[in-house]
Amino acid sequence: MNRLQTLFASGKKDLLSIYYTAGYPSLGSTLDIAEALEKAGADFLEIGFPYSDPVADGPTIQHSLQTALDNGMDLHVLFGQLADLRKRVSIPIILMGYVNPVIQYGVAQFCKKAAEVGVDGLIIPDLPMYEYETLYKKDLADNNLSNIILVTPQTSDERIRKIDELSDCFIYLLSSASITGNSLKMSDGLDTYFKRIEDMRLKNPTIVGFGIADRTSYQKACQYNRGAIVGSAFVKFLGENEDYLNKIGEFIGRFK
């Protein structure tokens, strides 16, 4: 089992995960932020690697990815920084990003390197299920990496079953069909959606992401799911606070 699978097997509830972009706000901030987040009580992390054309992201994360690129971040730099990851951080780590940089790095090489530095899972939103199954699955499995797949309110039950089958850790439940950074609208529809997923009795737990920006949305997500992921709200916080490392505890305190 990788660290993610161990965490989910522990039965721990109300998990709080944080997304941030590697190399933002400054090139060397990646591990400092991870360390501070663990200390503040985050349960696991998603570290984004940059891409020039992030179609699923709103302005906040787009800006962070572009800044990271301008700062000189790329996969080689990132893996260099992550060489010290497991000396400093013990919570599970997921790498998240678009498929093209992974293809250029080489899928097998990327998975091998990720495992080597102590990464536990990958989220590649624009990697289709068929290509994952036929071309990527073995490389992930060989390196004990979990593949985390997205589900939206528009995803059919049949497809969710298939995603559940292909998952070995958790399913990333989008609060709405939306790009990142839109705020979550509390509605009966949301309860209906969470309830529908809950009633499917999937083998994998679900974690909610997109639109989780405060205690209310976090608690709503945790009511039906194992936890939630905060992305844009944290990236925005990093951009707005020069002394962000000292304030990360405060930020996490907004949620739990």
Next chain:
Amino acid sequence: MKYGVNDLGYYGDFGGAYIPEMLYPNIEELRQQYMAITNDKAFKDEFESLLKDYVGRPSPLYLAKRFSERYGANIFFKREDLNHTGSHKINNAIGQILLAIRLGKKRIIAETGAGQHGVATATVCALKGIECVVYMGEVDIERQAPNVARMKMLGATVVPATSGSKTLKDATNEAMRDWINNPVDTHYIIGSVVGPYPYPDMVARFQSIISEEAKKQLTEHTGKQLPDYVMACVGGGSNAMGMFYHFLDDESVKLVAVEAAGKGVDTGHSAATTALGREGVLHGSRTILMQTDDGQVVEPYSISAGLDYPGIGPQHAHLHKIHRAEYVSITDDEALQAGLLCSQLEGIIPAIETAHALAYLEKMSFKKDDNVIICLSGRGDKDLTTYINYFGF
């Protein structure tokens, strides 16, 4: 068709649908329905009748005599510039608006580079009374001002894309984001043979009318079944795919696709994708794109907004890889000179995109009886400012 798409949406190694889950239901709906809808008789009747009475098809195949003399072969222009709205883009826009209506969509979004596809989309939305939002790079909004005004006059909302290079690729990103946020009521009319499957196939089919007509017209002109060469410019590649489509299986026909070299292939200011690109994923399909070693998309450059795109459609990537078509490139200067030449020898002011295809004639050597069809994909009205500034008229 030997060179067509397979059941999984691939042309050889290229194609597929590399999209985030948020877009999956839309793409799946299209994939399941586009063939059934477009093969339906009522759809075909309406499509054909609009192409005839509204667009003005068939577009003529014109024997350009002075060009023929200059290049020592029979040079035919397929006159897509004479279509309503001034380019081939309207063929696809009509097809997709009829499809969108049958899918029950209430809102249309589109991306545009030169503004030709934006104008075509705004036009068909006006025709059908449907809300239209066009994403256009901020840089392109400046260099194609007349088309921006046209879209607004037609009732469309033009939204500037301010990220990245502020050109066609960024307009495409913004349109995709809009679609992710509005998955149920909105249809995205992609303007080229790019994007996730089924778009490349769907757009190619709508544009295939170009070669379907040209093939018959050539026989009427010459008595010959097939031309020796078929040529077109390529940005994303929709006019080229439409122009090649019905000749793909006729292996004796040489297909020539002309990309934009910008200031020169090796100058760092170019949009010559096949010369400078490598395999990867862009805008939902596996194709050839200009990128860094790290897989970041490179900002292309061409004086022609319609060719200023860092990728090509996946079918083009396939035709390139297997050498069924030849991919070449032409610089800004060569294209502008060819635009002037065509104006003064044939009385036709071509779009700067089209001028790239015309310019490559200078580099070809023909036999006297060769029949050459060039897709005259669009007219140059929108480019007058660029021509004026360059030649100082």
